[in-house]
Amino acid sequence: MTLLIQQFINGLSVGSIYALIALGYTLVYGIIKLINFAHGEIMMMGAYFAFITVITMGLPFLATLIFSMVLAALLGITIETVAYKPLRKAPRISALITAIGMSLFLQNLAQVIFGADPKVMPDLIPKRPINIAGIQIGTVTIVTIILSVFFMIVLDLFIKNTKPGKAMRAVSEDKEASVIMGINVNRTISITFAIGSALGALGGVLYSVAYTQVYPTMGIMPGLKAFVAAVLGGIGLIPGAMLGGFIIGMVETVSKAYLSSQWSDAIVFGILILVLIVKPTGILGKNEREKV
Amino acid sequence: MKKDTLKSYLINLLAIVVLFIIMKMLISNGVLNRYYVGIIVFIGVNIILASSLNIATGFLGQLALGHAGFMATGAYTSAITAMTLIDRGVALPNSVILIISLIAAGTVSLLVSLIIGIPSLRLRGDYLGIITLGFGEVIRVFINNIKFTGGAQGLTGIPMLTTFDNTFWITVFVIFVLYTFTNSKHGRAIISIREDEIAAEAVGIPTTFYKVLGFSTAAFFGGVGGGLYAHYLAFLDPNIFGFMRSVEILVIVVLGGMGSLTGSIIAAIVLTILPEALRDFAQYRLLIYSFLLVAMMIFRPQGLFGTAEFSMKMFLHKLRHNQIISPRKEIKDGD
Amino acid sequence: MALLETKDLTMQFGGLTAVDNFEISVDKDELVGLIGPNGAGKTTIFNMLTGVYTPTEGSIHIGGKNAIGKTPYQIVKLGGARTFQNIRLFKDLKVIDNIKIAYHHEVDYNILNGVFRTKKFWQGEKKAYEEALEFLKIFEMEDYADTLAKNLPYGKQRKLEIARALATKPKILMLDEPAAGMNPQETKELMETIHFIKDKFDIAILLIEHDMNLVMGICERIVVIDYGKIIAKGTPDEIKNNPDVIRVYLGE
Numbered sequence: 001m002t003l004l005i006q007q008f009i010n011g012l013s014v015g016s017i018y019a020l021i022a023l024g025y026t027l028v029y030g031i032i033k034l035i036n037f038a039h040g041e042i043m044m045m046g047a048y049f050a051f052i053t054v055i056t057m058g059l060p061f062l063a064t065l066i067f068s069m070v071l072a073a074l075l076g077i078t079i080e081t082v083a084y085k086p087l088r089k090a091p092r093i094s095a096l097i098t099a100i101g102m103s104l105f106l107q108n109l110a111q112v113i114f115g116a117d118p119k120v121m122p123d124l125i126p127k128r129p130i131n132i133a134g135i136q137i138g139t140v141t142i143v144t145i146i147l148s149v150f151f152m153i154v155l156d157l158f159i160k161n162t163k164p165g166k167a168m169r170a171v172s173e174d175k176e177a178s179v180i181m182g183i184n185v186n187r188t189i190s191i192t193f194a195i196g197s198a199l200g201a202l203g204g205v206l207y208s209v210a211y212t213q214v215y216p217t218m219g220i221m222p223g224l225k226a227f228v229a230a231v232l233g234g235i236g237l238i239p240g241a242m243l244g245g246f247i248i249g250m251v252e253t254v255s256k257a258y259l260s261s262q263w264s265d266a267i268v269f270g271i272l273i274l275v276l277i278v279k280p281t282g283i284l285g286k287n288e289r290e291k292v
Numbered sequence: 293m294k295k296d297t298l299k300s301y302l303i304n305l306l307a308i309v310v311l312f313i314i315m316k317m318l319i320s321n322g323v324l325n326r327y328y329v330g331i332i333v334f335i336g337v338n339i340i341l342a343s344s345l346n347i348a349t350g351f352l353g354q355l356a357l358g359h360a361g362f363m364a365t366g367a368y369t370s371a372i373t374a375m376t377l378i379d380r381g382v383a384l385p386n387s388v389i390l391i392i393s394l395i396a397a398g399t400v401s402l403l404v405s406l407i408i409g410i411p412s413l414r415l416r417g418d419y420l421g422i423i424t425l426g427f428g429e430v431i432r433v434f435i436n437n438i439k440f441t442g443g444a445q446g447l448t449g450i451p452m453l454t455t456f457d458n459t460f461w462i463t464v465f466v467i468f469v470l471y472t473f474t475n476s477k478h479g480r481a482i483i484s485i486r487e488d489e490i491a492a493e494a495v496g497i498p499t500t501f502y503k504v505l506g507f508s509t510a511a512f513f514g515g516v517g518g519g520l521y522a523h524y525l526a527f528l529d530p531n532i533f534g535f536m537r538s539v540e541i542l543v544i545v546v547l548g549g550m551g552s553l554t555g556s557i558i559a560a561i562v563l564t565i566l567p568e569a570l571r572d573f574a575q576y577r578l579l580i581y582s583f584l585l586v587a588m589m590i591f592r593p594q595g596l597f598g599t600a601e602f603s604m605k606m607f608l609h610k611l612r613h614n615q616i617i618s619p620r621k622e623i624k625d626g627d
Numbered sequence: 628m629a630l631l632e633t634k635d636l637t638m639q640f641g642g643l644t645a646v647d648n649f650e651i652s653v654d655k656d657e658l659v660g661l662i663g664p665n666g667a668g669k670t671t672i673f674n675m676l677t678g679v680y681t682p683t684e685g686s687i688h689i690g691g692k693n694a695i696g697k698t699p700y701q702i703v704k705l706g707g708a709r710t711f712q713n714i715r716l717f718k719d720l721k722v723i724d725n726i727k728i729a730y731h732h733e734v735d736y737n738i739l740n741g742v743f744r745t746k747k748f749w750q751g752e753k754k755a756y757e758e759a760l761e762f763l764k765i766f767e768m769e770d771y772a773d774t775l776a777k778n779l780p781y782g783k784q785r786k787l788e789i790a791r792a793l794a795t796k797p798k799i800l801m802l803d804e805p806a807a808g809m810n811p812q813e814t815k816e817l818m819e820t821i822h823f824i825k826d827k828f829d830i831a832i833l834l835i836e837h838d839m840n841l842v843m844g845i846c847e848r849i850v851v852i853d854y855g856k857i858i859a860k861g862t863p864d865e866i867k868n869n870p871d872v873i874r875v876y877l878g879e
Binding site: 472473478479481483484487491493496505599 | 677698699700703704708709711715716717718719720724727728729731732734736738741742743744748751752755791792795
Binding site: 101 | 349355419422539550579583
C-alpha cells in the first residue's frame with residue numbers, strides 16, 4: 001500500500017513537470033495554432049541557464065529559478081520574433097519546418113557552446129527523504145509539486161483576472177475580433193511565449209535538479225511526452241495541459257515501475273496515436289469539425 | 293505527341309547518354325577514382341531520397357518527418373532479399389538481383405507506408421508530422437531489436453551490387469517516373485490537395501486516395517534509395533537511419549524547392565559534395581543545416597527553384613527565340 | 628424528381644436544432660435563392676447539401692440519387708457542385724490548370740498511362756487542354772489562361788471559381804454568398820455571369836446570399852429561413868411584401 005502511495009506521489013511529481021511543459025505547448029498552440037517543436041529545447045535551455053547561474057554566481061535555489069525563468073522568457077520572445085512572426089501568414093508546413101529547424105538549432109547550439117557531455121547539476125535543493133505519515137518522500141519531489149501547483153494557480157489567476165491574460169484568451173479565440181477590440185495582438189503573442197517559456201524553464205530546472213543532469217538533448221523526450229500530454233488533455237486548453245500532464249506522469253511512473261523504461265516510452269507514444277485516431281481534440285476538447 | 297515534345301524528349305535522352313559516356317571515360321582513365329565514384333553513388337542515392345520525399349512534402353504538401361524510416365525499411369529488405377537469393381544459389385547477373393531486391397525494398401516500404409498513412413492522413417498536417425516522426429523511430433527501434441536484421445550490431449556481408457552504372461540508370465529512371473507522374477492528371481490532383489484540400493474535394497478529387505498515393509509513392513522510392521545505399525555500403529547499422537537522417541533529406545528538399553524535382557537534384561548534388569569538401573567542419577554540420585532550414589523558411593521558402601522545373605522544351609524555345617530567361621514569361625501549354 | 632430535392636431535412640447539434648424540417652426543390656433552369664438573417668442556418672443547410680455534415684433526419688436527393696452519407700467529392704460525382712464564401716482557388720496554379728483539375732474524371736487515363744506517356748495520355752492531356760480553353764472562352768477569360776489564379780482581380784477570381792465548379796458538369800450549382808466582399812461594379816458583373824449561366828447551361832442553381840440587390844435581381848424564387856425554419860417562400864415581389872420576412876429583418 002505504501003508503495004502504491006509512493007508511486008502515486010512520484011507520478012504527481014513527474015506529472016507536474018510534464019504539466020508545466022505542456023502548458024507551454026498549449027498556450028502557444030492556442031494563440032497561434034503552431035506546435036512549437038522547439039519548446040523542449042527551451043526547457044533544456046532553462047536548465048542550462050540555472051546551471052550557469054549556480055556555477056558562476058552561486059545564487060540560492062529560488063533566485064536561480066527566477067533568473068532562469070526570466071532568461072527563458074526572453075529567449076522565447078526572441079525566437080517568436082525572429083523565426084515565427086515572419087511566418088504568421090505562411091502555409092502551415094513552413095511554420096512547422098521552421099519550428100523543427102529551431103529545435104535542432106538550439107540543440108546543436110547548446111552542444112557547441114556547452115559540449116555534448118552531461119553536466120552535473122549541483123544540489124540546489126538539499127536532498128533528504130522526509131517522513132510524512134509513514135511514507136518517505138524526497139525533498140525534491142515535494143518542492144516540485146508545491147512549485148508547480150503554485151505557478152499553475154498563478155497562471156490561472158493571471159489568465160482570468162488581468163488585462164493581458166484576458167487578451168490572451170481573446171486572441172486565442174478570435175484573432176480578428178481582438179484586433180478590432182483594440183488588443184495589441186503582437187504584444188499578447190509575445191507575452192504568451194514569455195509565459196510558456198518561463199513555465200518550460202521551470203520544468204527544466206526542476207527536472208535537472210531531480211535527475212541531476214544537464215545535457216543538450218535532455219529536452220527531446222520530456223518535450224515529446226509533454227506534447228502528448230497537451231494533446232491528450234486537449235490542445236489549446238489550459239486545464240487540458242494540466243490534466244494531460246498528470247495522466248502522462250502517472251502512466252510513465254507506473255509503467256516504469258512495473259514494465260520497463262523502453263516500454264513506458266512506447267506506451268506514451270501509443271497514447272498519442274490513440275488520441276489522434278479516436279478523439280483528436282483531446283479529453284476536454286470539443287467535437288469540432290473544420291468549418292468551410 | 294507533338295513534334296516539339298518528341299524533339300525535346302530525344303535531346304534530353306541524348307544529353308543523359310552523353311553525360312554517362314563522359315563519366316565512364318573519366319572513371320576508366322582514373323580521373324574519377326574510387327572515392328569520387330563513391331560520392332557519385334551517394335549523390336544518386338540522395339537524389340532518389342530527396343525527390344521521393346518531395347512528392348509527399350513538396351507536391352502533396354504534407355509534412356512527412358520519417359523518411360529515414362522508409363529508407364531503412366528499403367535498405368534492410370533489399371539486403372536480406374539479395375542475400376537470400378544469393379545464398380539459395382539463384383544464378384542471375386548482379387544487376388538483375390539488384391533490381392529484384394530494390395523492387396522488394398520499395399514494395400515493403402510501400403506496405404509500411406499504407407499502415408502508417410491510411411489512419412494518419414485524415415489528420416491535420418501538424419499531427420501527421422509528429423506521427424511520421426514517431427513511426428520513423430518505431431521502425432528503427434523495431435529493426436534494432438530483431439535478430440533477423442542483425443539487431444543493434446548491424447547487418448554485415450551485404451552483397452555489393454551497386455555500381456556506378458546501375459546507380460546512374462536507376463536514378464535516371466526514378467527521376468523520369470517521378471517527373472512524368474507529377475506532370476500528369478494524377479500529379480495535378482496531388483498538387484491541388486496541397487493548394488487547397490477543401491477546394492480539391494469540392495471539385496471532385498478523391499483526396500484521401502491521392503494523399504495515400506502521394507505518401508506511398510514517396511515511401512516506395514525512399515525504399516529504393518535505401519536499397520541502393522545498402523548494396524554500396526555493404527553494411528547496415530540501424531542508428532544511421534534516425535531522425536537526423538530524415539532532417540538531412542528534408543533540408544535537401546527545402547533547399548532545392550518544395551515542388552521542384554530539378555531543385556531536389558541540384559540540392560542533392562550540392563549537399564552531398566559540400567559536407568565531403570568541408571569535412572573539417574563536420575561537427576558544425578547539423579548546426580548549419582538547422583540554421584539553413586530556419587533561414588530558408590523565413591527568407592526564401594521556395595528554396596532555389598520554387599515549383600519550377602527545368603524543361604528542355606522551354607530551354608530550346610528560348611534558345612530559338614534568343615530570349616533572356618525571364619521567370620514571368622511562360623510558353624503556352626499547347627506549344 | 629427535381630435535380631435537387633430535400634424532405635424533412637433536420638440538423639441537431641446536441642440539444643440545439645439548427646435546421647428544422649427544411650424542404651426545397653430546385654429543378655433544371657430554376658434559380659432559387661436562400662436568405663435569412665445571420666445564424667438562421669443557411670450555411671448548415673449548405674454543408675448538409677455538400678456532404679460536409681450528415682443530417683440528423685431527412686433526405687437529400689441530387690439528380691434523383693441519395694446524397695446523404697456521401698463525402699464532398701462523391702457529391703460532385705452525383706452532380707452537385709459548389710463555390711465557397713471565401714473564394715477557394717488553387718492560387719499558385721494557372722487559371723487554365725484550375726479548370727483542368729475539374730476535368731479530372733473526364734480525362735481517361737490511369738497512372739501507368741501517365742508515367743509511361745502512352746497514346747492515351749497524350750490524347751487525354753490534349754482533350755483536357757482544349758476543353759479547358761474552350762470553357763475559358765465561354766466565360767471570356769481565355770486571355771487569362773496562363774495567369775496565376777492569385778493574380779486575378781477579385782471579381783474575376785469569383786468568376787473563375789464558378790467556372791471551375793461548372794467544369795465538373797454538375798446538375799445543380801450551389802453558390803455560397805458569391806457576392807461576399809464585392810463592390811457594386813463587381814456585383815453587377817456577377818449578376819450578369821449568373822444570368823449568362825442560367826441561359827447557357829441546363830442546370831439548377833441554388834444561391835445563399837445577403838446582398839438583397841443580387842437576390843431580388845436574379846432569383847425567380849426565394850426561400851426565407853429564420854432559426855432553422857422556413858418562414859416564407861415565393862417570388863421576389865411576394866417576399867418583399869411578406870410581413871413575416873420584414874419583421875425578421877427589420878424587427879417589430
